[in-house]
Amino acid sequence: MKRRIITFLTDFGRKDHYVASMKGVILGINPACTLVDISHEVRPHDIREGALTLANAYSYFPKGTIHLAVVDPGVGSSRKPVLFMTKDYFFLGPDNGVLSLAAEKDGVKKAIVLSNRNFFRPSVSSTFHGRDIFAPVAGYLSTGIKPESLGRIVRSWVKFDFGKPWIVKGDLVGEIFHIDAFGNMVTNVSQQDLNRFAKKRAIVISIGKREIRGLKKSYWEARKRELLALIGSGEFLEISVREGDAQKVLKCRRSDRVRIRLQN
Amino acid sequence: MKRRIITFLTDFGRKDHYVASMKGVILGINPACTLVDISHEVRPHDIREGALTLANAYSYFPKGTIHLAVVDPGVGSSRKPVLFMTKDYFFLGPDNGVLSLAAEKDGVKKAIVLSNRNFFRPSVSSTFHGRDIFAPVAGYLSTGIKPESLGRIVRSWVKFDFGKPWIVKGDLVGEIFHIDAFGNMVTNVSQQDLNRFAKKRAIVISIGKREIRGLKKSYWEARKRELLALIGSGEFLEISVREGDAQKVLKCRRSDRVRIRLQN
Amino acid sequence: MKRRIITFLTDFGRKDHYVASMKGVILGINPACTLVDISHEVRPHDIREGALTLANAYSYFPKGTIHLAVVDPGVGSSRKPVLFMTKDYFFLGPDNGVLSLAAEKDGVKKAIVLSNRNFFRPSVSSTFHGRDIFAPVAGYLSTGIKPESLGRIVRSWVKFDFGKPWIVKGDLVGEIFHIDAFGNMVTNVSQQDLNRFAKKRAIVISIGKREIRGLKKSYWEARKRELLALIGSGEFLEISVREGDAQKVLKCRRSDRVRIRLQN
Numbered sequence: 187m188k189r190r191i192i193t194f195l196t197d198f199g200r201k202d203h204y205v206a207s208m209k210g211v212i213l214g215i216n217p218a219c220t221l222v223d224i225s226h227e228v229r230p231h232d233i234r235e236g237a238l239t240l241a242n243a244y245s246y247f248p249k250g251t252i253h254l255a256v257v258d259p260g261v262g263s264s265r266k267p268v269l270f271m272t273k274d275y276f277f278l279g280p281d282n283g284v285l286s287l288a289a290e291k292d293g294v295k296k297a298i299v300l301s302n303r304n305f306f307r308p309s310v311s312s313t314f315h316g317r318d319i320f321a322p323v324a325g326y327l328s329t330g331i332k333p334e335s336l337g338r339i340v341r342s343w344v345k346f347d348f349g350k351p352w353i354v355k356g357d358l359v360g361e362i363f364h365i366d367a368f369g370n371m372v373t374n375v376s377q378q379d380l381n382r383f384a385k386k387r388a389i390v391i392s393i394g395k396r397e398i399r400g401l402k403k404s405y406w407e408a409r410k411r412e413l414l415a416l417i418g419s420g421e422f423l424e425i426s427v428r429e430g431d432a433q434k435v436l437k438c439r440r441s442d443r444v445r446i447r448l449q450n
Numbered sequence: 451m452k453r454r455i456i457t458f459l460t461d462f463g464r465k466d467h468y469v470a471s472m473k474g475v476i477l478g479i480n481p482a483c484t485l486v487d488i489s490h491e492v493r494p495h496d497i498r499e500g501a502l503t504l505a506n507a508y509s510y511f512p513k514g515t516i517h518l519a520v521v522d523p524g525v526g527s528s529r530k531p532v533l534f535m536t537k538d539y540f541f542l543g544p545d546n547g548v549l550s551l552a553a554e555k556d557g558v559k560k561a562i563v564l565s566n567r568n569f570f571r572p573s574v575s576s577t578f579h580g581r582d583i584f585a586p587v588a589g590y591l592s593t594g595i596k597p598e599s600l601g602r603i604v605r606s607w608v609k610f611d612f613g614k615p616w617i618v619k620g621d622l623v624g625e626i627f628h629i630d631a632f633g634n635m636v637t638n639v640s641q642q643d644l645n646r647f648a649k650k651r652a653i654v655i656s657i658g659k660r661e662i663r664g665l666k667k668s669y670w671e672a673r674k675r676e677l678l679a680l681i682g683s684g685e686f687l688e689i690s691v692r693e694g695d696a697q698k699v700l701k702c703r704r705s706d707r708v709r710i711r712l713q714n
Numbered sequence: 715m716k717r718r719i720i721t722f723l724t725d726f727g728r729k730d731h732y733v734a735s736m737k738g739v740i741l742g743i744n745p746a747c748t749l750v751d752i753s754h755e756v757r758p759h760d761i762r763e764g765a766l767t768l769a770n771a772y773s774y775f776p777k778g779t780i781h782l783a784v785v786d787p788g789v790g791s792s793r794k795p796v797l798f799m800t801k802d803y804f805f806l807g808p809d810n811g812v813l814s815l816a817a818e819k820d821g822v823k824k825a826i827v828l829s830n831r832n833f834f835r836p837s838v839s840s841t842f843h844g845r846d847i848f849a850p851v852a853g854y855l856s857t858g859i860k861p862e863s864l865g866r867i868v869r870s871w872v873k874f875d876f877g878k879p880w881i882v883k884g885d886l887v888g889e890i891f892h893i894d895a896f897g898n899m900v901t902n903v904s905q906q907d908l909n910r911f912a913k914k915r916a917i918v919i920s921i922g923k924r925e926i927r928g929l930k931k932s933y934w935e936a937r938k939r940e941l942l943a944l945i946g947s948g949e950f951l952e953i954s955v956r957e958g959d960a961q962k963v964l965k966c967r968r969s970d971r972v973r974i975r976l977q978n
Contacts, residue, residue: 220745
């Protein structure tokens, strides 16, 4: 048996038996694979949060890793189960956008709609494709079967509307898409977006009633409890408080706006 | 060393060092085993929730898996540590009912009370048998020792009172025993219970002040935000809201009643 | 490749991609290592809670285990990344005290400040040394490189102020440093501290307005719902309620005082 890594990203939480059932199915097919959780605490049915978490994590895994992502509000509907083969990875899950951000970032080589029921569990429930379709397919894929035997190649798939920042009266406007365990607020403004907008000129970032001048390179350039902005480890603009909790300080929420203007 | 799977189900939570200590003890005995968490978020001391979660998950793992379940309010009392050898699995934990639902479902071949201290840690605390008794026994069991060497065979064990649905004035009455991360409400009414009661006739399900006519096959047969009933992936009757949270809609809690009557 | 165990202790939570990114980096260097989570739910930036959790867990793992602990409020500052080689283990993380309690308990043989960038990721962010420094160093260490090649040996490191109990008017005064998932309140008074203070004489423990006479050997010596004190599995004095939640009963918090006096 090949030793392959399979990662898991779901909105199933950790209290229920759902994740373990998927792992059991996979280990029954390939007991030698290594299972790694990315997160099971995506907000229920929040495809966007799932897509962004996967996009932040996937590239740190070795080539050939199978990334399994099941945030699947449409389970049982006509949405398709899909496999993306990209430059370095496999991405497996519902064709609803949860995979496409990461898969397109890595470069899609082939997309296959899973239709060969020989690789599903004998009885497929209509509410839990994670266990009955995606887990067994991941298991078989990890044993080295030909991906093309899983179904038919398709040329199009569901793109995810990522919500790129936009320009309003000459300013760059983005939003907070994620707040982490430290209260750091991650925006949808990437390093690239900022470079293109500011072209190395000085910037001022507004959030709520507060303004932040320029970017720091690390938390440590700020004073204790100071509000700061920096490019986080995922290469997005982040609003933080040194040794503190930016969310509590700013009383912000996901989807709140952040506005960037050139300094006069 | 044999490569065996050991699963974990506890009420220890994930913040403390308890689960890791158990895993360390096992890996010290058999570094080649594969460790899989089922859940550590069973409500503290809730044997019933533990038993049901284990019963929902165990059968998806390959034959020979060792299922270790420690929900153990009686630790340090006269309750016995026990091993069930069933048709396909090993179940290990306190003899308080947390194992017996799953073990009996799979078919108990032998029950052994763990009494051979050679397979315990040298010093056994009175508050943490998970680490000092169950983990080392699981470790040794995974290396292939004879289960009979662990203690003495017994003919009886603690049954768990599962709380089967009952008949009131011709209706079938069950209760909600679990609410999952999506707000789906799982009842103790199994597919079998329903078949036996309804014999394919149409049914009406009452919960709180709401009524649901018939069962859907999937969430997707309902309209968006519609309340529905279906047989969930664990083969129990479940009350759900399509793309919504049934618990919030119904403001129900665990142990609330659900009543099923034949349609006139 | 050597099969080595690497444990993780962080304050990153489990919702974000941070922990998975670290694991991906390690598996890219050594796909054969076994990864075990101790906890990712240390309170953000709480070095003391991290240090105590690590000190409670580390010794249950087999010799040669690499313990990776990243509670790192000073990331990006001048605090040093460090490796302790102890009697039986490796401890890897920031030199801020999170490692030193456990490392000194096991006996430090060598301390090495990590300075050889060949063992870091090519680009080191200033906010996430867990992924860019500690994970790759753990990975390389698990493949069997010489620890001395990682940097330079140092003779001193940051000690952590553990907050030992003290004597007030002849009484021993400690505090609650941790409350576990069951509501058990763990104090900083060790079995040794108690022995030295009481010399086998009878004691009375005061907490809030309540008094507890003597220690029990297990929860089970108390009556149901009785408040009791015992030496917990980590060898510290613990205040508990049999089959109940001591925190809810006493309405105590972390850092609350506990006072021990000799019985008249």
